[in-house]
Amino acid sequence: RCGRKLYDDYVELKPGALKEFQMRLDQLSNPPVTSAAPGQGAAGATRSGGSPVSTALNWLTGFAGASHKKTSGPCIPMHNTTATGACHSSAGPKPQRESLHLLLCMRDGRHATSLYQDGICEVGNDRQLFEFLQHGYKHRRGKLYSWLSLRVPEAINLVKVPPTTPNATTTTTCACLPPPDRVEPQANAEYRCMPIPAKLCPPIGPELLMHCFNAPGCLQDDTQSWMLAQFPKRLRGELMGTSTGPVEGWGIHFREGWNWDRIGWLLAAYVSMSLAFGIAWWVAKEDVQGASGVAGYLVSTATVFLGWVATRGM
Secondary structure (H helix, E strand, C coil): CCCCCCCCCCEECCCCHHHHHHHHHHHHHCCCCECCCCCCCHHHCECCCCCHHHHHHHHHHHHHHHHHHHHHCCCCCCCCCCCCCEEECCCCCCCCEEECEEEEEEEECCCEEEEEEEECCCCCCHHHHHHHHHHHHHHHHCHHHHHHCCEEEEEEEEEEECECCCCEECCECCCCCCCHHHECCCCCCCEECCCCCCCEECCCCHHHHHHHHHCHHHCCCCCCCHHHHHCCEECCCCCCCECCECCCEEEEEEEEEECHHHHHHHHHHHHHHHHHHHHHHHHHHCCHHHHHHHHHHHHHHHHHHHHHHHHHHC
């Protein structure tokens, strides 16, 4: 919808899956048009890019609807490490408690990966899902880290998680989902995920996932939930390791990389400050050679820093 071009490679595992996936992508680019109210006729339909009068009416209607919705409370659960993720079913006088958890794998240090398990039962559509993931990532990293760190998420992958301890994990980076015998509607199902088996490999491309993570506002259709349905959601509480060996799990992995835009801006600012300092030295002390030497030294330190960053990135 925002006009950005995305590229992902897919393998069709079921005939017709690519065509179905293309239709879903078309719905992302062209969300459904709001139908006219009874008695309004064709002129009552609202479309983006209409006349100025209809645009103003649509804006006022949306503003009134947003003001009305503010009193109903947030539709997305706040990220809480102590949350149980329990939901209540509306059927029956005594609702049955249901637990849904999403396994999140994030980098912890240089070589380790940590596993976080958050309750996700209150998430109802794809936009809420990626807003939930965005909030959860920032909460885990912290605001200071998000602003100062030179690393940012560069891809999101569906992964198989073999945990060695309750928190430390290693991820098998593959577009894999739980086997059918461990997914609903099996009697001893551990996960909720559909369709199973997946029709495409990967089920959802990392570029598409990353774009939705960075811009969840592009998902304007509140009825769209096919990505949420495809995510493996654990049913039986949090995944716990055992003394006999690791337990397999399925979730998502945030792959981080260098924020080259931020690094470039920092280097440009550093070089500009070095040149300004050299000019000030030259004007104040009338020493061209000394000014060029100091400025050159400062620029060389930036070059060494860039080489260090590139080495760590490799």
